[in-house]
Amino acid sequence: MKELELIKRKAVQIFSVEELEEKIKSGKKLKIKLGADPSRPDLHLGHTVVLRVLKHFQDMGHEVVFVIGDFTAMIGDPSGKSKTRPALTFEDTRRAGETYFKQVTKILDPAKTTITYNSEWLGKMNFKDIIDLTSKYTVARILERDDFKNRYENNLPLSMHELLYPLMQGYDSVALNADIEIGGTDQTFNLLVGRELQKDYGQERQVVLTFPLLVGLDGKEKMSKSLDNYIGIDEAPEIMYEKAMKIPDNCLLEYFKLTTDIELEDAKKWIEEDVVLAHRKYAEEIIKMYHGEDKIEEAELRYKQVAKGKIPNNIQEINISNEEKEISICDLLVKVKFAPSKSEAKRMVQGKGVKINGNVVENLSEIITLEEPITLQFGKNKFLKIV
């Protein structure tokens, strides 16, 4: 079973290996659970770590069940303190679920993938059900969760309702009767709550597998959209290529290990022999995975031209000439959305980052004539042909 080996090589912890092997051996079609947040459906390579594990399980014949945490999302932050997480409507969460399904099925087999929403069972629970649920867990065990413990011990506010969230998430496993749950290492505590609750509810305990959080392109923080240290799986091949080349050398093996099926021995050898070439091989691999093998060559070519400071062949065109014949450089940058504001456009020109047809624009008030097509460039990799 190649898949099981791939899963094991990526996992940080397995509770327990014996139970995992037993369940696999049983021949039963297993239900593999993954919890998902309904508010951010844009997938990047960081997300693919666990998604690809799910794919391995599907390849072994098992069924993947996503639990969209719509219940708490619809409640929002009851304290009203967090303005960054407003409560979602029912429609918001369903739209998020559909987008999520579309995105994950770029990796997963749609026929073996189900989306569920935890409001389906949590929304039906009454106070008695909640007393039953909470009676199965002690305060001490909940407060073992690092963030709870730290906040409690340092007298930082920790509201009672927050303690209910791991139990709700754990109850999802009971409601689904999940066989296996996977997640990032930051979810270990919550996944184990589900495993323990299942036992209390008379079910066979789910096997829990945790996986590393992929570090971002900065080599420091966890990959995330908000930190802009990500490679999105929807990004254009040339962007993927360029970003892949920026992966810190000491992180590259981890990227191979967690986001591809490349043999680790091969990846190690490549990195030792020529780390730039190894980056290229990684770039090629992810373009192949998310765009197809035929997109590799073009992306590579474009990357090389840009790296040498040349204008690539195939760049986006925009037609604004019928509106104006002459325009100041700063107005142009705002008009084509290279700059969000005129003051930002000024800074871009002053920083010598803006070029017209390959020549740096030196003058802040330069007037651009739009009779002939021109190529506008910002930085190394942002091009636009204005026709």
Place this chain on the structure above:
Amino acid sequence: MKELELIKRKAVQIFSVEELEEKIKSGKKLKIKLGADPSRPDLHLGHTVVLRVLKHFQDMGHEVVFVIGDFTAMIGDPSGKSKTRPALTFEDTRRAGETYFKQVTKILDPAKTTITYNSEWLGKMNFKDIIDLTSKYTVARILERDDFKNRYENNLPLSMHELLYPLMQGYDSVALNADIEIGGTDQTFNLLVGRELQKDYGQERQVVLTFPLLVGLDGKEKMSKSLDNYIGIDEAPEIMYEKAMKIPDNCLLEYFKLTTDIELEDAKKWIEEDVVLAHRKYAEEIIKMYHGEDKIEEAELRYKQVAKGKIPNNIQEINISNEEKEISICDLLVKVKFAPSKSEAKRMVQGKGVKINGNVVENLSEIITLEEPITLQFGKNKFLKIV
């Protein structure tokens, strides 16, 4: 306002005196809440401490609302560990509520007394409502409750659901929009939770008044039926009289203060001058309160006869002579239910505590002839005429 002074003299803590006076001054008809457990409706003097405070409020024109905690009683102990508190049925709790009403209206004005059941609102709450409720309280504040704190800090089991109980009880005040809540000092924490929650739910905070727990006849433990250190308000006048005479001298002033309206200066003087006489005055007062003034004389007479070792005039009769003419003393004690078993009956005889017609029974196997009526006595105050 004599009533307000009586209330204040008994109270241990008032949150706050200013708010209490303001509410009283407002002229509004106030809603005074008292929580009640549906499982033990037998009232003794310990219960009357707060009931009489409620009566004072009624005398000032206010309305008393009892909240029968049927919701948690119907759930029982979800851990299943406590066999002593089985879950009650809906009918159990309603019967308890009716008995409760009958008992408390021996002290309270039924026209100004309402019985409510907290399942009426708690039973309707869903998970979202509970998240809202629990979001209003921090873990640290809940764990300030002494018993929670001790158990948590000493690694004794403390289940999550237990933390919800004070919030449920507090929410009762929100559901009722209570103006004032009273209770024993052991309830201080819970009553203050209600007061704080009301503020979070946009209501005016209830005033909280706590009252001492009446010490039992042993002078040590809180008065309770299970410790057999109580004076029940339904007990016969002569029993009340006898029990009142047993109140430890150093507790008598507290009994006057908490369970009667006698002026404290008078009570103090009586106790200083003649503590036995002071006990008699206390006995007379409670017989007057719960049976009427006309029952005092007889109870007193009977008490005096018993105290002198005489057989009182008016004792219960039982007819068993048509069944048997002769019976051993031990069988007789079991038959008339003086002893729960024959071995216990033996111990009673061996302890020289059993008398027939005033004479101690010395012989364990003594045969009693039942042709003539006889008087059976155990200890100082247990008599039965067998005819």
